Amino acid sequence: MSNGPELYSESVEKYIVKVMYNRPSSIVELAQALQPSDFYFVPFRYLFTAIKHLSLKGDVTAEGIMTFLETENREAFSVLQGIGGAPTIEAELRDFSLPKSPAVKDQVAVIKSLAYRRNAVNIAEKIKQSAETNIDHEMNRQFADVEELDNRIKEMTYSLADNLNMDDDVQQIGKSVSKVKESIKSKEFRGIDISFLYPKTNALIKRLRNKALYVFGAPEKVGKSTWMTDLGWNIADKLGVPVAYGDTEMTEEEQLIRICSKISGVEEDKISDDTLTPEEEQRVEEAWKLIEQVPFYHFNANELTNNELESKVKLLQLKHGIGLFIYDYVKIQSHEAEKGRLDMIMASKIDTLKEKIAKQCDIPVITSGQMYHLHVTDGKHKFAETSHFTKLADVICRLDHRDPTNPEQFGTHYIELIMGRKVKARDVGKRVEFDFKQEIHRIKEL
Template sequence: MSTDEQIPQRRFDRVDRGKNASQIFNKLPPQDLDAERGLLGSILLVNDVIDEVADIVRPDFFYLDSHQKIFASILRLNDAGVRGIDAVTLSNDLEKRRDAENRSQLEEIGGDDYLISILNSVPHAAHAKYYAGIIRDKYIQRSLIYACTEILQESYDDSRETPEILQQAEHKIFEILQNQENTEKMQLKDILLDAFDRINDRLEREGEVSGLTTGFNDLDSKTNGFQPTELIILAARPSMGKTAFVVNIAEAVASHAHAGVVIFSLEQSKLELAERLLCIRAKIDGHKLRKGDLTDEEREKLVEASAQLSELPLYIDDQPARTMAQVGAICRRLKRRHGIGLIIIDYLQLIEPEDKRAPREQQIAL
């Protein structure tokens, strides 16, 4: 970095309470201007790296506003099919874009001289992806600082409910986790490799259920078990045994597939579901249990069933008026801690929408 180049003094002054927070953030955010210039210079040297690095960084990942404008211009020209993106074509594109005061973006970034200095900042383009990785990592660090600053502000706000603050905090962090992932495989040849891995796994386990076993042999033979990423909707008229059916499946998955299961019961209480599970495991008539008409042998079976069920990775949430955001947050937390393999919502129509004006499919989307 040249001695005369000044890093913008962006300071995190959004937290106006808590002296410790102000002291912590009274410093420059994470950034690497050499990596930013290195990536831009690499692109100007070899345009072929554009598509590779575009999967790793976006214009807003750059710290300097001028670098954001330059990279956005590069992407525009590339999308337009321009061949030979260099200092000249960039200069022309940036010159055309003007603000309300008729000041061009070319002038804002420092003119043609700055574009030439970027081009001369790297001898070759071999490290383009490495530079892009650094830029992405610094952006993630800045995003964490911004998110934590907002969490601090909300935590000092006495008008906010604590559960709401916790939910928002988790959402902010999860959003950063999602954004740090690179673009998933898109080319068919890469997808086919994954497909053959799955096919080979099935061939090696011929005759076995590859997914989560439901405890119903006929269902397993038709579906090969419940598979990852599947959305399965159980539909029937009222009082046809939908809840009993899914509780049986939950018990089977937790027992035999050794996968964690979470049940969101927005209609029946967790105690009611616990009694259903006890009856399933102990093979006792639920009607007799509700009447309290049990033999000594059946009582012993209940005690034994309770001990067995206590060892299963099975979780029940019966809080009413859950929103989809809350359901998603709980599932992510359980997945991290306990490896949840199956999520059951009984039933979907009772989920409280975040925005009642949104289309129904968006209201219930995780």
């Protein structure tokens, strides 16, 4: 670091410690905003810690600091004794000219920024060393595989953000009452309201809430992809919310033609075969232009590991502000088939969608899984490959064809609420009917 810019400021660190020493009323604020490791200069680091502890017992004095450290931290005591002990502390820190409530916000920001940059340099060196040697230096062994190396790199990278949160002090729960009351009164919530598109479905599942995993189970060839594409595309198009779509089924070209068909009302085959009438050609061209403008991000997720999927979505969120992730769909992929128990592989994937993506990215996540036909399970809703959907998902619905022999059903498809958190218990078992025009991938809630 000696050849680059200085990643520390002695004057700013001294000012912060001086404020704490002279204005005890500032100690709580600064102790919550900063950590000892944020200080580059060791004496200031020890003084910060000592003043914070002494403030809990009474007055802060130079003699008190040295007495405390002599008992609690001999190394710190020796360092401060080496620069002059209590007389030097008093001479350097006592300042009667400080205002009653000194401004510290800018100085805290400087210290946090410099600490972050120092940590970034150190972590970059560790990542480089791990990548070059393939050795986990914390465990003193080689990495088992590239996935384990990737995990360690992520841990080191994510740890950089640990010291950035300025509001992580635990508060009395009642401090949040007014904020919650206001959100209830104003009907504000963190998530996506889809009542503009599917009002009945929106009421049934209580909107798409941030940090929640929504699963739409369906038997094969019912229209899982048509449903999720329709939902994701309309949210991106009509609401302007950036949507990421991880696809294990279709290529980018296939998805583009499907969306173009949906917008233009022209069948896929006619678009791909280029057998269009002049009027259809105009509608298709207008659809292509619209697609180029909408924040809808499609990628092939068929061969991605769970770690790679997590990284892909987090990178997209960083670059494009992703507000919804759709994963089409949860299944055993070719590279996973020989790795062990299939149900645990599926559980790990579902856990990644919920814990690593929905919760950590603070967005709703929608996915689907294969379900048995009702006649096979005596009318019970059962997923084909794992039971972990019901253990981990926040809301589960069934998407299926309507029963053509039942005169009380109408439309082509229905969605039934199977279970869910924060949904009304009396709504479990309720259905919403739809008309699917799958030849042009359009859906209408009835």
